[in-house]
Amino acid sequence: MSDADWTNFQPYISQLEQEGKVTRTFRRLDPDRQEAVFNAILEEAAEKGPASLNVKEIARRAGVSVGSLYQYFPNRDGLLDFAVELCTSSTIAIFQEYKPIMAAMPLKEAMSAYLLGGLEWGQMAMGLVRFFGRAAYQGDPDLAERLVRPIATVMRETMQEILIQAQKRGEIRRDLDIDAVARVINALIIVFGDSQMLPYLNTYFQISDGTVSSEQVSEALLEFIQHGIAVEEK
Numbered sequence: 190m191s192d193a194d195w196t197n198f199q200p201y202i203s204q205l206e207q208e209g210k211v212t213r214t215f216r217r218l219d220p221d222r223q224e225a226v227f228n229a230i231l232e233e234a235a236e237k238g239p240a241s242l243n244v245k246e247i248a249r250r251a252g253v254s255v256g257s258l259y260q261y262f263p264n265r266d267g268l269l270d271f272a273v274e275l276c277t278s279s280t281i282a283i284f285q286e287y288k289p290i291m292a293a294m295p296l297k298e299a300m301s302a303y304l305l306g307g308l309e310w311g312q313m314a315m316g317l318v319r320f321f322g323r324a325a326y327q328g329d330p331d332l333a334e335r336l337v338r339p340i341a342t343v344m345r346e347t348m349q350e351i352l353i354q355a356q357k358r359g360e361i362r363r364d365l366d367i368d369a370v371a372r373v374i375n376a377l378i379i380v381f382g383d384s385q386m387l388p389y390l391n392t393y394f395q396i397s398d399g400t401v402s403s404e405q406v407s408e409a410l411l412e413f414i415q416h417g418i419a420v421e422e423k
Contacts, residue, residue, distance in 0.1 A: 195224045201278045211271050215261035226251045226261065230272040231316040235323045239269050239332060273336050276317050283310070284343040291347065292354040296361065296419070299351045300411050304378050311386045322387045348375040352418075361418045374414055381410055 202223070205211045215223065229250035233242055244265055248255045262268050287306070291299045311318045321340065324332035349371035355361045384391040385403055397403040 195220050198223075198227075198275060198279055201275055201282075204278070205271060205274055208274075209263060210267060210274060212261055212263070218261075222251075222253070226253065226258070227272060227275065228316045230268050231276075231320040234269060234272065235316070235319040238323065238327070239329060242269060244268070272320070273332065276320065277336050277339050280317070280321075280340050281343045284347050288347045288350055292350045294351075296351070296355040297411060297415050299355070300374075300378075300414060303348065303351065304382065304407060304411070307378075307382050308385060311382065315386070318386050322383065322390075326390075344379070345371060345375050348378075359420060362420055365418060370418060377410060377414070381407065 199220075202211060202216050206213060206216050215226070218226075226247075229247045230242070232250055233247050237243070242265070244255055244258060247268065248258050251258075258268065262271060287302075291302050294302060321336065323329075325337045325341075349367060352361065352365075352367050352371050352374075356363065356365065356367065380394055381396055384394045384396040391397065396406050
């Protein structure tokens with residue numbers, strides 16, 4: 190992430206301090222050091238799983254001492270709690286900010302912004318993406334409820350709002366079950382996006398390779414969705 194992106198996390202860090210999940214010492218750190226610690230926790234959790242966090246390895250990745258980590262967090266579990274809360278709160282806030290903007294766009298533009306904007310953001314936050322991917326695809330029950338479900342819900346609700354507004358504008362058919370259609374489209378977009386950000390999934394989904402590019406498939410996906418739900422021309 191850029192320094193500008195990291196500044197967006199500061200309100201959440203202040204809130205987590207008030208909740209006792211991070212210390213004042215951490216909040217007062219240089220933003221670069223805060224980000225290094227955050228990314229180190231995500232990388233360790235993504236590689237080894239949340240149950241196998243190694244504090245010494247997190248310290249090494251972050252370039253700090255083990256003693257410093259215990260000055261930043263109340264205990265070992267606090268490292269993961271901090272990362273989960275920061276990922277969840279910040280990601281939900283991004284969707285809530287852009288939901289009305291995308292919902293006001295013509296349908297195809299909104300779908301493109303949802304898909305390609307998500308990919309662009311994911312490339313800038315790969316530590317978060319890998320951490321979320323592990324939580325989503327390996328079924329840790331605690332992270333499923335604390336991290337995956339809240340983020341997945343706001344994603345689905347964003348797509349639903351895009352479709353509701355498109356239907357009001359007369360862009361899509363009146364007979365559509367918006368809730369069901371939103372779930373289908375959201376799932377298709379997740380498959381595409383996750384396969385491009387997490388290459389091991391592309392091995393299974395076969396979205397893109399040396400003969401068919403990601404751009405070709407994204408355009409085909411958007412056309413497929415548009416033709417499936419658009420009002421038929423007379």
